Amino acid sequence: MFDYLEEILSTLKKNKLRAVMTGFSVAWGIFMLIILLGSGRGLQNGMEFNFKDIAKNAIQIWPGRTSENFEGLGKGRRVQFTNEDYDLMKRELRGIDDISGRLYLWSDVAITYGNEYANYRVTCVMPEFINIRLMNVLKGRFINQMDIQENRKVIVLSQSIVDMLFKEVEPIGEYVKVGGIYFQVVGVLENPTDKNAKDAILPLSTGQRVFNGANRLSNLAMTTTSTTVEANKQIEEEIRGFLAKRHRFSTSDDEALYVWNTLEDFKRAQGVFGGIRMFVWIIGIMTIIAGIVGVSNIMIILVKERTKEIGIRKAIGASPLSVVMLVLSESLFITAVAGLVGMLLGMGILHIASTVLTSMAETNDTVRYVFFNPSASFGVAISATILLVVAGLLAGFIPARKAAGIKPIEALHDE
Amino acid sequence: MSNSIIRVEALHKSYVNGSNSLHVLKGIDMDIQKGEMVSIMGSSGSGKSTLLNILGILDNYDAGSYHLDDIHISKMNETKAAKYRNQYIGFVFQSFNLISFKNAMENVALPLYYQKVSRKKRNNLALEYLERMGLREWAHHLPSELSGGQKQRIAIARALISKPKIILADEPTGALDSQTSLEVMEILKEVNQTGIAIIIVTHENDIANQTQRIIRLRDGVIESNQVNHAFHLESVEVN
Numbered sequence: 001m002f003d004y005l006e007e008i009l010s011t012l013k014k015n016k017l018r019a020v021m022t023g024f025s026v027a028w029g030i031f032m033l034i035i036l037l038g039s040g041r042g043l044q045n046g047m048e049f050n051f052k053d054i055a056k057n058a059i060q061i062w063p064g065r066t067s068e069n070f071e072g073l074g075k076g077r078r079v080q081f082t083n084e085d086y087d088l089m090k091r092e093l094r095g096i097d098d099i100s101g102r103l104y105l106w107s108d109v110a111i112t113y114g115n116e117y118a119n120y121r122v123t124c125v126m127p128e129f130i131n132i133r134l135m136n137v138l139k140g141r142f143i144n145q146m147d148i149q150e151n152r153k154v155i156v157l158s159q160s161i162v163d164m165l166f167k168e169v170e171p172i173g174e175y176v177k178v179g180g181i182y183f184q185v186v187g188v189l190e191n192p193t194d195k196n197a198k199d200a201i202l203p204l205s206t207g208q209r210v211f212n213g214a215n216r217l218s219n220l221a222m223t224t225t226s227t228t229v230e231a232n233k234q235i236e237e238e239i240r241g242f243l244a245k246r247h248r249f250s251t252s253d254d255e256a257l258y259v260w261n262t263l264e265d266f267k268r269a270q271g272v273f274g275g276i277r278m279f280v281w282i283i284g285i286m287t288i289i290a291g292i293v294g295v296s297n298i299m300i301i302l303v304k305e306r307t308k309e310i311g312i313r314k315a316i317g318a319s320p321l322s323v324v325m326l327v328l329s330e331s332l333f334i335t336a337v338a339g340l341v342g343m344l345l346g347m348g349i350l351h352i353a354s355t356v357l358t359s360m361a362e363t364n365d366t367v368r369y370v371f372f373n374p375s376a377s378f379g380v381a382i383s384a385t386i387l388l389v390v391a392g393l394l395a396g397f398i399p400a401r402k403a404a405g406i407k408p409i410e411a412l413h414d415e
Numbered sequence: 416m417s418n419s420i421i422r423v424e425a426l427h428k429s430y431v432n433g434s435n436s437l438h439v440l441k442g443i444d445m446d447i448q449k450g451e452m453v454s455i456m457g458s459s460g461s462g463k464s465t466l467l468n469i470l471g472i473l474d475n476y477d478a479g480s481y482h483l484d485d486i487h488i489s490k491m492n493e494t495k496a497a498k499y500r501n502q503y504i505g506f507v508f509q510s511f512n513l514i515s516f517k518n519a520m521e522n523v524a525l526p527l528y529y530q531k532v533s534r535k536k537r538n539n540l541a542l543e544y545l546e547r548m549g550l551r552e553w554a555h556h557l558p559s560e561l562s563g564g565q566k567q568r569i570a571i572a573r574a575l576i577s578k579p580k581i582i583l584a585d586e587p588t589g590a591l592d593s594q595t596s597l598e599v600m601e602i603l604k605e606v607n608q609t610g611i612a613i614i615i616v617t618h619e620n621d622i623a624n625q626t627q628r629i630i631r632l633r634d635g636v637i638e639s640n641q642v643n644h645a646f647h648l649e650s651v652e653v654n
Binding site for chain 1: 473474501508512516533534
């Protein structure tokens with residue numbers, strides 16, 4: 001094997017510049033492919049980051065106003081969700097994993113600790129909510145079932161609120177006043193996509209009771225048990241039908257309910273990026289084809305120049321196959337080495353870009369939503385390598401056939 | 416089992432070029448014994464190069480038969496032809512035909528590369544043959560750094576390394592001055608002494624006279640095929 005390589009290298013060494021120039025087009029093709037794929041990945045990472053604070057298969061439903069007359073009822077009626085909707089959906093509908101009602105207090109509420117206070121939006125939810133809107137619990141715990149059952153006056157706050165109100169004090173176990181009523185802080189949260197998000201979260205039952213919410217719910221949030229868009233749409237339709245029946249509006253009434261189906265959005269965005277990726281591959285392959293033609297061209301010239309040498313080799317016992325292999329492996333060698341160089345360069349630049357972006361993200365979070373961690377995966381590297389091998393073989397094919405066709409007598413008399 | 420290394424009977428060869436057919440060899444019969452040293456002479460166009468190409472399995476013939484070491488050489492595929500060339504025949508050319516970017520040792524070792532002999536082994540063997548040619552210290556020089564005589568000696572070493580049954584030399588001294596020609600002929604004679612048959616194509620009487628037998632070709636037929644008395648005289652003198 002080493003012997004074989006040596007045989008190839010000896011001819012390449014003879015003309016280093018030409019080998020380098022030949023390889024350049026291939027290296028460039030792969031370099032561009034890697035950079036483009038990496039950038040696509042970066043954009044996708046940015047997009048996916050937006051989905052990081054919500055379960056991929058979440059469905060959220062906001063009530064609206066009816067826009068169609070239905071069963072003798074006029075349009076323009078407000079739809080109001082209640083705990084009953086929650087209970088019934090939980091009990092009757094299949095395909096729902098976690099579900100939580102959510103109640104927003106009427107407006108921003110003052111939260112006070114000692115002398116510090118500020119107005120925040122307060123949300124009242126069920127314990128399952130944290131499986132739907134994903135948040136990191138930094139300290140303590142999230143709302144639990146006991147809080148709901150016993151209508152405990154507890155509150156979970158975002159780190160950014162804690163920073164504002166508590167300064168140096170350890171918040172867990174402390175009491176804050178929410179709209180004049182004391183709540184005990186049991187947990188500190190952080191939104192994974194936005195460190196500055198300010199959430200103040202109460203148990204739903206407590207919120208409804210204390211803040212005169214009766215059994216009303218602002219909206220419903222849930223996750224489904226399925227991971228396909230089709231099944232999720234199916235579940236969404238079932239929910240729509242169920243709520244339409246209960247609240248007496250037409251299932252075709254788009255304004256009575258607003259549904260945000262995360263999986264659908266996620267998959268749609270992924271589809272866009274899938275398209276981009278395919279496009280990039282096409283561009284990359286086209287560029288590499290240009291490289292192949294270049295390599296092939298040079299190899300044909302090379303074979304012509306080496307007619308005599310090949311003739312000598314044949315005269316002293318080289319079989320046509322070994323001549324074919326000689327030329328093929330040379331072109332393979334050029335494309336493989338050049339391609340690897342291009343690939344490593346591309347990955348190196350992506351790595352640098354990724355490092356720069358990470359350090360930028362520390363000061364400016366918005367970077368993360370747009371373009372983050374552009375990198376070409378191992379899979380891409382493998383595919384690119386296979387592409388290169390195929391390219392090398394293709395590039396060598398015609399020249400190799402030409403070389404195999406060389407007649408030693410003609411070659412030897414070709415002075 | 417005959418004693419001939421090359422047996423050619425009624426060999427015909429024509430080249431077809433469009434509608435023209437050029438009948439180059441018109442029935443050649445010859446028999447070369449093992450260990451013989453024979454020269455083939457003839458003016459250009461006599462068909463001597465064509466004959467040498469056929470003997471070297473570099474070209475096919477149209478009619479007749481050719482036996483190399485009792486093996487019937489007929490139309491065969493290139494792979495097989497390459498194998499026979501590698502095993503039975505050593506070539507020495509007028510223009511040396513060394514590979515310019517390989518050093519002397521690598522050039523000599525090349526036939527063994529195609530016999531899949533390991534690098535170390537074949538390079539050692541190549542050094543041994545270079546030693547025999549008195550070129551040991553030139554082993555790592557490129558052909559361009561060597562004189563014509565040295566190059567031809569390297570070519571002979573390359574022809575010998577695969578231990579062929581016969582050496583085909585096409586005007587081996589054609590590009591050399593008379594002194595160097597003499598040296599090269601001496602080497603060929605020494606090679607011949609080891610039992611390897613040698614066929615030399617030449618148009619120089621001086622060279623032909625140093626072989627045991629001279630075959631003269633003219634217009635594709637053998638004009639004369641006679642034992643060279645001068646050679647035997649010389650041998651007698653030596654003895």
